Amino acid sequence: MRIDVITLFPDFIAQCAAFGVTGRAGERGLLSLHGWNPRDYAEGNYRRVDERPFGGGPGMVMLIDPLRAAIEAARAADPVPAKVIYLTPQGAPLTQAKARELAARERVILLCGRYEGIDERLIEAEVDEELSIGDYVLSGGELAAAVVVDAVARLQEGALSDAESAEQDSFEGGVLDCPHYTRPVEHELGRVPDVLLSGNHADIARWRRKESLGRTWQRRPDLLDEAALTQADHKLLDEYRARFAE
Numbered sequence: 001m002r003i004d005v006i007t008l009f010p011d012f013i014a015q016c017a018a019f020g021v022t023g024r025a026g027e028r029g030l031l032s033l034h035g036w037n038p039r040d041y042a043e044g045n046y047r048r049v050d051e052r053p054f055g056g057g058p059g060m061v062m063l064i065d066p067l068r069a070a071i072e073a074a075r076a077a078d079p080v081p082a083k084v085i086y087l088t089p090q091g092a093p094l095t096q097a098k099a100r101e102l103a104a105r106e107r108v109i110l111l112c113g114r115y116e117g118i119d120e121r122l123i124e125a126e127v128d129e130e131l132s133i134g135d136y137v138l139s140g141g142e143l144a145a146a147v148v149v150d151a152v153a154r155l156q157e158g159a160l161s162d163a164e165s166a167e168q169d170s171f172e173g174g175v176l177d178c179p180h181y182t183r184p185v186e187h188e189l190g191r192v193p194d195v196l197l198s199g200n201h202a203d204i205a206r207w208r209r210k211e212s213l214g215r216t217w218q219r220r221p222d223l224l225d226e227a228a229l230t231q232a233d234h235k236l237l238d239e240y241r242a243r244f245a246e
């Protein structure tokens, strides 16, 4: 998958993706990341990328032309067509389902705003989708872009070893992840649940599913409504809830 990021701080994005799973995905050729800086396409001695807002008010607005030129340069760098996604608090929420959908695409161009945002005419002319990573305001779209890069990189085939399988992740099956334990069995902080030491894989899978369902019920009941639960799941959840009924 190829991701082009339009940003005033290309190094920022490169650094975010340079480590761990995303770094490995890059080394394995599963993901290629390219930064395009609008300032490289800004005219005049001051190479302006922003200007004061019409109608007054605080802050600055990003100019159309440097952004437009950077987007065109990104498009021209690869024959594969790409959708432009603008990271903004006004965007549709990023979910695991959305990440999976993006991860299946061959190319994506991510547009990062700074200052108070971007001239609306550029958004209307060039932006295909607007995405938000949550209901809060950041000083720029770069952190949101880095989140998207990470979420799609780990979903690339071959990015995660079996052990790290993305399947068990929270939200993957629409429910939260179960608790995890490793050595030592006995610790001053407590003991590992016996079922995990039993070697009985059916019991272990059952316990994990019950814990996932139970946690989702306790922490994110909104997710539970969405998750397609089997009869067996409902039984596990009843057992989990019974724990609190005593």
Ligand SMILES: CN(C)c1ccccc1CNc1ccc(C(N)=O)cn1
Binding pocket: 087, 088, 089, 112, 113, 114, 115, 116, 117, 118, 131, 132, 133, 134, 135, 136, 137, 138, 139, 140, 141, 144
């Ligand atoms: C500078 N601001 C406020 C701004 C204004 C408009 C667009 C982009 C930005 C860049 N900031 C962002 C970007 C994304 C998110 C998010 N929740 O995904 C939060 N903040």
